[in-house]
Structures are given as C-alpha cells and as structure tokens.
Amino acid sequence: MKNNISNNTKLILLHPYIQKQGSSNRLWLLTFVSFLTLAFLLTLIYTRESISISTRSTTAITTAVATPAIPKSVVRALIHYASNSNNTEHMSYTDIKQISDVLRQCSQPCNFLIFGLTHETLLWKSLNSNGRTVFIDENRYYAAYIEEKYPEIEAYDVQYSTKLSEMPELIAAVKEQVKNECRPVQNLLFSECKLGLNDLPNQLYEIDWDVILVDGPRGYWPEAPGRMAAIFTAAVLARSKKGGNPKTHVFVHDFNMKVDRITSDEFLCRENVVKSKAMMGHFVLEKMDSKSTQFCRSTAAHSSSSWKDTSSSG
Template structure:
C-alpha cells in the first residue's frame, strides 16, 4: 500500500530547455554589465589624466602670459615714440599738429608714472597717437559731436570717448569771462566739485567717474571755434583748470596743454 501511495504521489518534473538558456542569458547580461562598467572606469580614468594635463598646461600658459604682460607694462621704447611722432607730424591732414607741438605732450606722457590718466578734449587726427603714447594708461576723450563720437568708438573700440553738450558760444567770450571773474569766490571757484557746479563755464554733465579720476595730463584740443556760434574752448579750458586744481591723489602735478591758444575763443 505504501508503495502504491508513493507511486501515486510521485510527480514528474521536466526541466524545459528554456530555463537553462535563461540562466545562460543572465550570465551574459552580467558579463556585459561588468564589461561596460570596466570600460566606463577606464574612460573616466583617461579623461581625468587628460584633464589634469590640460590644467597643468593652462597654468603654464597663464604664467607665460602673465610674464609677457609684466613685460608689456613698461613704457614704449624711445624709438617707437619718435617714429610715431615723426609720421604723425608729417600727415597730410591740414589740422594736424606739428612736431614741435606734439613733442612736449609726448615728453610729459613718457615721464608720467604708470598708469597715467590722460584726458583729451576733442577728437582730432592725433587721437590714436595719444592712445598709443599713453601706453597702459587711461586715456579718455571728450567731444561735442555725439554722432562722430559714436562712429569713432565703433570704428576704434579701444578708444574711450564721451560726448558732451556745450552751452557756450564763441561770440559770448567776453561776457562769459567777465561772469567767471565775478563769481570766482562762489560758483566759479578754482577748486570745486564740477558735478554740482553752476558756473557758466563749468561742464557738469560728463559721466560721474570723469570727475572722480585724478588726471595727470589734460589736453584741450576742442571743441571747435571756427564761427561765432561755435562753442569755443573757454568751457573746456575752465573745466580742465578746475580738474587740475581739485586733484586729490595720484602724481603731484596735473599738466594742462591748450592747443591753438592764440586764437580767439
């Protein structure tokens, strides 16, 4: 009876070949995963080494550039300055400065402690020359023609130029000078903050930072004064004088040059 019962309870279990294949498939997936992981690790390791090498190379290049920059902080060689003056003074432009006019300004810029702050009233044929001579310094130009100033700045992005609206007229020269003499102790003081000035000859609508800079050299070569209603240079000369006297830091002196000082207005 036991035997029969055992036989009746016996179950036949057949292992389908698919189960064996499935086990092999799992092993293949595991092997593929390990392979991918190994490849990813190797790629990461190689990339890290290349990144380290690139960083080292970049640091070396930066050091080299820094070294070159340090060298470029020196002033222009005398031969370069003399060459620039030579060709500028022989330009075909009828409004150019002569060599004797260029040389004193160049000499002062050359002796100016770096970085030298140079303010120029007027965009002229010498604009690029002034920028070049004040090597590694700060050169700012002021001009009365906003359209020409914008055009010039677009043509030469390295030039820093601002436009200003003059309220003076050359024909009012005598009245303006008399007004300044009367107000010399009040609105037209030689030392003052021009940003808040009410003096008729004081320019108070320049960018704020222009009044905050201690200018080492100022050149008045504008605006134009060729006709009675032209602005004339009285306001530029007065403003340059106040900026020079109101200097608080930087080099001890401010050198002010006025071009065409013998002409009226």
C-alpha cells in the same frame, strides 16, 4: 596485465595533459613578459615626447616674454598715420613731442584727458597705452563712430552751451561767482557755473588727471562754442585733485587764437606757463586748498597781444 595496462594507460593519458599544462603556463609567461616589454617601450616613447613638447612649450613661452606682442592700438595708429601722412590738420612734430615727453615722465600710469577727437586720437591712446586716456567731443555721432570703429577708445560727448561771441560776458560772470559757483576748487558735477562742464560722466570728476589737452571743440566763428568752457573745466579739475601727483600738465592747442590766450590768461594763469610757442601753450598747475577763491596769484588783467613766445623750465 590488465592492471598494468590500465595503469600504463593512465600514465599515457596523464602525460600529454601535463605537457599541455606546462606549455600553457609558458605561453602565458611569454605573453606577460611581452606585455611588460611593450608597456615599457610605450612609456619610454611617451616620456620622451612629453619632455620634447614641454621643452618646446617652455621655449615658446620664454620667447613670448622676451618679445612681447605689439599692442593692437599701436598697430592701428601706425597704419592710420601711414595712410594719412598728407593730412593738413595734424599737429606739428614739436607740439606732439611736448606732450609725448610729459606722458613718458609719469611716475605711474597717466590719467590723460583730451578735449577733442582729432587726427591725433589714436596716437594719444597709443602713447599712453599703460594709462587711462579719455576723450571729450561735442559731436555725439562722431564720438559713437570712433568708439565703434576703434573699441579701445574711450570717448564721451558733451553739449556746450557757450558761444564764442559771448566770451567777455562769460568771463565776467565767472569773476562774479568765483567765491561761489565758479570756485577754482570744486566738484563741477554739482556746479551751475556757466563755464563749467557739469554733464560729463560722474566718474570723470573723481579722477586725478595728470595731463589735460584742450584741442576742442572745433570752430572759431561767432556762433561756435569756443574753448572757454574746456579751458575753465581743465583749470578746475587740475586744482581739485585729491591725490596722486599734485601737479597737472595742461596743454592748449591752437594757442595762437586770441580766445584761447585770453581764457588761459584768466584760468590757467601766466605764472604757470612752462612753454608758450605758436600753436601750443603748456601750463603746470598745482592743486589748491578747497577754500581758495582765486585762480591766479596775480589778478592783474593782461591783453592777449602782450603774449610772447616763451620757454622756461617747470
């Protein structure tokens, strides 16, 4: 009996243990299945959210590409002209459109050089937003002010040593040195020609300019520098191109002024006139051979009073 009882006791003691072990295994199994289920649900939710976010991002990118943001320079230009519509020193619509049309016709981004920081400065930068636009001004303080106020503007100052009252002597000096220091094809950086601007940043002499606008320096009193040097420099830069489009458009604003017409007659030449009307002279110059010693094909002198408003294709 003791043995039986002892054996039964052992059975009674073992039986609860086995049940407990089985319950524990089932509990672990249930926990594991629950964990897998939860993990699956979380993965499903995360995947759906990721797809949704990806879709929204793709839509946003597509929208951004389809509707590009307006360049900052354009915004500033619009604000500028909206707030200065009564300015009396601005160019006429006709004059601005002439230059704008040429900029739009560039087969590649235009290199645009402007003598003078004027009311149209922001406009020129905006119209040539894909190209390089450089401004040259006689006032170093104003050039620094413009660059600080509008960081997208590239401006440099230059010191003019000429006087409007000395125009006849200066033109005569160029004619005397046309085969040497005042050649129509040269790097003005190394020139001592009296009308050549040789203190611009070195890099500017290496650029093939597509469009040049002479709208400075300011002033038409006898002691003012006049625009003789700017026009002469534009003429040399246009004829000294090394590559790119062999033609350069040169615009001279305030073309109704005698000094500008006479200087243009000497260095830009009448055979290159595209349009001359009131305030704007438009010339198209072609690059020349490095051995050239004459600016114009015709060397006959003309009086500025004989200029008439003209319009021709070219």
